[in-house]
Amino acid sequence: MKRIGFLLVAVWISLAFSCQKNAQQTTIILGHSLPTAHPVHNAIMYFADQAFANSDGKLQIKVYPNSQLGSEREVLELVQIGSVGMTKVSAGTMANFSPKYRVLGVPYLFRGEEHAWDVLEGEIGREILDSGQEYLLNGLVFYDAGSRSFYTKDVPIRTAEDVKGLKLRVMNDQMAIEMVNLLGGSATPMSFGELYTALQQGVVDGAENNAPSVVSSNHYEVCNYYTLDRHTMLPDVLVVGMTxxxxxxxxxxxxLMEAAKASLVEEKKLWRKAVESDMKFLREQGMEIIEPDADSFREATKPMKDRLRANPVLGDLLDRIENLNKS
Incomplete structure (x- = not known):
């Protein structure tokens, strides 16, 4: 039934929006899954405003947030067929469509924030963004999505050993699934919109994400512990369909490109401000913030890097990322 509903939505969107280009104005529909309180949504609105200003009103981006047009994966499928023009998704979701994105989900891939942006805004990042064109998904820019960490209801995670036996929600991304399973947990893929209820009802014991997502989704209401293991720095991606x-x-x-680049500068500012504010808020709400033994997580997930090196394409990407600007 859910799939039938999605197809009906796809047909409705296609009929409503597939012909929005005329001599006076071009309108592009952008759908994403984030709530309007999220800093990335605010960056997307900035992007839309910049596109309008750059074009003197000739290019309009209509934004549909909060999963109005479907989940991340569903909207990407609509973008592929041209029923929706653009979206913002996690690089983890993009990895299901364009394989080179998989490398960005490797735990402890980056040495730090500076290294991450040297990769993402450089030649390697552009190669990954362009790799989606083959699959009808053209990446414009990466957005900052901070670092992802575990948060749980009842069991605090202080070392990698504490993950064993826990059911943890992950994105439908093979790298995230493999990481949790390698730590001894039970990876449970589900859409972000279903997670609050799953946490509340005990379907899962916890999840992993960044602070702005924990706050904007109200997951702090049902979870007591936030473990800053910072296992991945998985960016978001602003995507336009090739159609x-x-x-x-x-x-x-x-x-469009000028607006995307300007919105990245703004998004980084919004992100830093949101993380600072949200971490303070989580502490005020009584959530225990744990600085764990990160080395135990790094060691436990090392086999993921070792296996990836055997892949001729991803292994080369991994080596180039690790060696970039290495002194």
Whole structure:
């Protein structure tokens, strides 16, 4: 029934929005799953405003947040067929569509924030963004999504050993699933929108995400512990479907790219401010913030890197990322 509902939505969107280009204005539909309180949503609205300003009103981005058009995966499928023009998704979700994105889900891939942005805003990052074009998904820019850490209801996680036996929600991403299972937990993929109820009812014992997502989703209401193991720095991706991209003329493409780059600068500012504010808020709400033994997580997940090196494409990407700017 859920799949039938999704297909009906796809048909409705296609009928409503597939022909929105005329001599006066081009309108692009952008759907995403985040609530309007989230800093990335605010960055997307900034992107839409910049596109409108750059084009003197000739390019309009209509934003549908809060999973109005479907889950991350569902909206990506709509973007592929051209029923929706753009979306914002996690790089983990993109990995199900474009394999090179998988490397970004490797635990402890980056040496720190500076190394991460040297990769994401450099030649390697552009190679990964462009790799989606083959699958009709053109990546414009990466957005900061901070670092992902575990949060749990009843059992605090202080070392990698504490993950054993816990049912933890992850994205539908093979790297995230493998990571939790390797730690001895039971990885449970589900959509983010279903997670609050799953936590409340004990379907899962916890999840993993960044602080703004924990706050904007109200998951702190049902979880007591936030363990800052910082296992991945998995970025978000601003994506335009190739069906829509190829309909744009050179000026429109330029307006869109300029707006995307400007929105990244703004998004980084919004993200830093949100993380600082949200961590303070979580402490005020009584959530215990744990600084765990990170080395135990790094050691336990090392086999993931070892296995990836055997892949001729991803192994090369992994080596290039690890060696970038290495003194």
């Amino acid at each position: 829509v991209w190829e309909k744009l003329d050179d000026k429109e493409k330029s307006w």
